[in-house]
Amino acid sequence: MTALDTSKVSIKTSLAACFGRNLYEQPGAHExxxxxxxxAQEVNIQQGGYIFKxxxxxxxxxxxxxxxxxxxxSSPKGARHVFAFLFTGNLLGLSEFTVYSxxxxxxxxxxxxxINKRLIQNIFERHPKIAKSFHDFTTHVLHYVLDQMYILGQKTAPQRLAHFLLDMDTRLGRSSGQFYLPMNRIDIADYLGMSLETxxxxxxNLKKRKLIEIESSHKIIINDRAAILEFIDE
Amino acid sequence: MTALDTSKVSIKTSLAACFGRNLYEQPGAHExxxxxxxxAQEVNIQQGGYIFKxxxxxxxxxxxxxxxxxxxxSSPKGARHVFAFLFTGNLLGLSEFTVYSxxxxxxxxxxxxxINKRLIQNIFERHPKIAKSFHDFTTHVLHYVLDQMYILGQKTAPQRLAHFLLDMDTRLGRSSGQFYLPMNRIDIADYLGMSLETxxxxxxNLKKRKLIEIESSHKIIINDRAAILEFIDE
DNA sequence: CGAGCCCTTGATGCATTTCAACGAATGTGG
DNA sequence: CCACATTCGTTGAAATGCATCAAGGGCTCG
Known part of the structure; x- marks a missing residue:
């Protein structure tokens, strides 16, 4: 655990992703x-470790x-629900409740x-523009989640997976068409609401349709994004 | 379309539900x-009419x-997705995009x-406490939606419906155990991600299990809330 | 009183889950 | 360094839940 070096590029990038690209032009940003x-602190967590429970x-x-x-x-009966995967620039933990849910x-x-939650709240009270940037971000999350709801409710298993893989391509591979999945099959299953086997x-199924290539079980290649979009909308 | 009478009890109640019970004690609330x-205006919409498209x-x-x-x-292929039912005190339409999605x-x-969106934004900039109340409200929505995602992904059709009916009991019947459903079967189907017949x-199915009574197709009675919760968690 | 809409129910087929077996990769202790 | 256990991913076969197709009943409204 070390103090925060806000001049680091990686940190600047992540903050900008959270509070808007124009964060650095906002009044109060410097403060x-x-x-x-x-x-604030920079914290490292090892593989498998919890950031919070x-x-x-x-x-x-x-x-x-x-x-x-x-x-x-986890549900009362012990079933697990995975509801998000987060990468560089994503924010987690802001809630008005006193414990994480x-x-x-x-x-x-x-x-x-x-970052201490109070510090954030304090900044928001003093700098409405930053608060607004952040609020817009929350709205984006809501949109994202609504899409996810639609996918879960109305699509077949291969379509749900295809949607998921396009999302991962965007977020992990910068839409390059290749990426390495950091999660395993059961995590994906619990995220998409289906069994490990499915x-x-x-x-x-997607491989057979030639919509993806599976280089290794975690390394995925997407050649034709448009074809996959087509398949999802079928 | 008439100007707004903020002294009406129904309006006061709805505003408080949106911006927090303590709205009237906040600095700036009067303004x-x-x-x-x-x-702002009070607008009446007739049954079946659109508030916006x-x-x-x-x-x-x-x-x-x-x-x-x-x-x-509606999806590209014309399938409809119902993603929320709103009642007294619920808010709709706030988004940072320029058109409704x-x-x-x-x-x-x-x-x-x-209410004009600009007016709201303007108020938020000047009164951080009100903005915070509102932002907390958004967080609640997010929680609600995450529950919904879990239900859609992991539960069987009767369980999903049971969950929905408990929610309606809370929101429509004030947890009294009886309520009149304002939507029809196909709306529920498109909300829960299943077919009209299912x-x-x-x-x-829920009636046969004696978890609900169906007085008429839209009038539902819930006698044993706990039993239904049990059923959902199975 | 008939038309149209909504809800229900039955029959059938398909998608997904569940149970089960197996291979590949990884790590452990002899 | 190799047998062995363990984890993870894949695939097959059987069972189940849901969608779809189809028919009929109840209700409302002209």
Whole structure:
């Protein structure tokens, strides 16, 4: 755990992703960064480690700098629900409740910036523009989640997986058409609301349709994005 | 379309539901209400009418005062997705995009307060506490949606319906155990991600299990809430 | 009183889950 | 360094839940 170096490129990039590209032009931005460098911390989490667990007091907000993070909850009967995968620039943990309602686990070694929630609230009260940037970000999340709801509710297993892989291509591979999946099949299954076996079969199905190539079980290649979009909308 | 009477009890109640119970104690609240009474409007929509449609410029925000409202989107292939039902005190239409990404239709005759988006933004910039109340509200929505995602992904059709009915009991019947559903079977189907027939069969299924009584197709009675919760968690 | 809409129910086929087996990759202790 | 256990992914076969196709009943409204 080390104090925050807000001049690092990786950190700048992640902050901009969270609070808007134009963060650095906002009035109050300088002050905000100064306060961050004083009281926020850079934290490393090893693979498999928890950033926080369901029920922990929600005193901090985290911004992912590197690595992959999975958000999960468990139901009364012990079934697990994975509801998000987070990467560089994604934010986690902001909620008005006093405890986290889900756990955050590192799928790979990960680095996060840890910010006291009060500090954030304080900044928001003094700098409405930053608050607005952040609020817009929340709206984006809501849109994203609504899409996810639609996919879960109305699509077949291979279509859901195809949608997921396009999303991963965008977020992990910068739409380059190739990426390495940091999560395993059962994580994907619990995210897409299907069984481990169906997930595996759906991978095979997409491969058979020549929509994807599976270089190794975690290395995926997407050659024809348009064809996949077509397939999802069928 | 008439100017807004902010002294009406129904309107006060709905505003408080949106901006927090303690709205009236917040600094700036008085000013906020004054501006609303000047520039916001009370609008009545008849059954089946649209409050706005997908693609309309998103210049206004609406707060439901009475009646039932359904939010829907349609996919490229024409399939419809219902993603929310809104009642008294619920807010709709706030988004940072310039057009609405969904349509809002009145299931019953409905009354809404129509507020210029700019006015809201302006208030938020000047009164951080009100902005925070509102942002907390958004977080609640996000929580609600995450539950919905879990239900859609992991539960059987009768369980999904049971969950939906408990939600309706809370929101429509104030947890009294009886309520009148303002939407029809196909709306529920498109909301829960299943076919019209499966929805109907799920109603019959819950009735056969004695978890609900169906007084008429739209009037539902829930006697044992705990038993239903048990059933959902199975 | 008939038309149209909504809800229900039955029959059939298909998609997904579940149970089960096996191969590949990785790590462990002899 | 090799047998062995363990984890993860894939695939097959059987069972199940849901969608689809189809028919009929109840209700409302002209």
């Amino acid at each position: 905000f960064l100064q306060e961050l460098s004083q009281s 369901e029920g922990d007091p929600s005193d901090y907000v985290f911004i992912a700098i590197s690595g992959a993070i999975m958000l999960e909850r 889900f756990s955050a686990v590192a799928l790979t070694g990960a680095t996060v910036v840890k 997930t595996s079969r759906s991978f095979s | 906020f209400l004054q501006e609303l009474s000047q520039s 997908e693609g309309d410029p998103s210049d206004y925000v609406f707060i439901a005062i009475s009646g039932a409202i359904m939010l829907e989107r 969904f349509s809002a239709v009145a299931l019953t005759g409905a009354t809404v307060v129509k 929805t109907s069969r799920s109603f019959s």
